[in-house]
Amino acid sequence: MALVGMMGVAAKVGQVKLIDLAAIDHEEKSAADIINSVCEELGFDYASYATMNPVKGDVQGYANYPDEWKIHYGSQGFHHFDPTLYKSALSIAPVDWARFDQDEKFNSVFRDAHDFGITSRGLTVPVRGPYGECGLLNVTRDCSDAEWEKLKKNVMGDLQLAAVQAHDTVMQSGLLSKALYLPALSTREKEILQWVAVGKSQQDIGDILSISHRTVEVHMRSGREKLGALTTPQAIGRAIGLGIIAPG
């Protein structure tokens, strides 16, 4: 896995929803702009957006943490196990990091974070996409319990909007869409494409899987369509490129 920084990469955003981005009055907004505005408008110290690439397992995103912390985080490999990413992705609701206070992994990340002046008081807003991918907006603020509860109550709706906006911005930017908007192929479709990739004919594949060649053809057609391919060789190429099947 790799931690891929995308700071400064301009990305298109379709339309601005509710979070007040009026301060940024140019047309193109990047996820970096969105997380900066989350801090400015909603009163957080730091914010970050991350998404897991389901094909390679890379963690990609934007953060406005101090550079030293970003470097340390990456070099320590925290993105391999940070529960604010992996566990929060399992929730449909925003996850207050207080839920992780007994979590050894969380504590090992945030003991270090403390040395960089970053608080363990934070929360993650998970946003699920249509293909099962998940975007995560993380925010932190060093403050009292009372202040934190009040802040959460006031800004949770805005954070939901910022989260989906950041997610869509990254998805629509074209940077990740190829890898993340992975076509949902059935086991049968993948299986058949894999056999084609190793050089088997439709008839052979039918014999191997004990199904009729007509069934093989139907699955192949569906697989081609899902991959947006006109021909079988093109579908094989795309499926390999997306990591859905292995090269023959």
Added chain:
Amino acid sequence: MIIVIDGINQHKFSDVLDEMFKLRARVFGDRLGWEVNIKDGRERDMFDDLNPTHVVSIDDDGEVVGCMRLLQTTGPHMLADVFNSILDGEPPLRSTQVWEATRFCVDTKKLGRGRGKNSVSYVTSEVMIGSFEYAKTAGVLDSIAVIDPVMNRVLQRSGNAPYDYLGTAKPMGKVVAMAAMMDCSEERISGIREYAGIEHDVFLTDEQAVARFARSNTAKPANSNHQPLTGLESYFVEQMHSARTKHEVEAVLKLIEALSDRFTPEQKFALLSTPRAFAHEA
């Protein structure tokens, strides 16, 4: 009381979830006749594998008496992928501030009429309060619930009428399904609370929930819920009681095995352990 089970704490509640899947099988499969997949007496579908949140009601005996399943509408959910005919060809809603509620049910066998604590009405309200408060805290403004006309009437009668419906009601197998819209607002929540007379915090902490569920979790004898026996069950119980030799017992067991598709796994297990299990019915 309500326990919120999500992808993060579900490892603590596998037994509660198992009971919940059994409740769903009894309600949606047996009672309502929905076209659902029931395996080993449990109703589960692909959406249960996507880490939804389950809002589960556990009564004072520690038994699961109600539940509801919540999913984000930005990701895969039933209206987009299964109930899309309700939407009359329109694309589904997609918003981080709208959640979808499905598989909403209560245990009408265990719960009674009236408005008391062990009534259908009370538990329905409790599940609704739990899910709306959970959603509201998450910054969610509205929920869209896939329900049938019976549940729709229950909601209308309990200070919780949907404010609108998406698309049109559509027959789904033997029943009609509709997509009801409800706001997750303070007004609605206090309306339900007032109707049900629920003033307290409805949520259990994980620890409280584990302790409460443990009350019901002690080993029970077969057929402990004293369900009336079906004709076929009574026949087998009779046969077992009248069997005099080992050979005769084996013959009855074989017949039970041969007809096992006529029973739920629980029924079959109980029958196979006759006569012990049915001592009280003998």
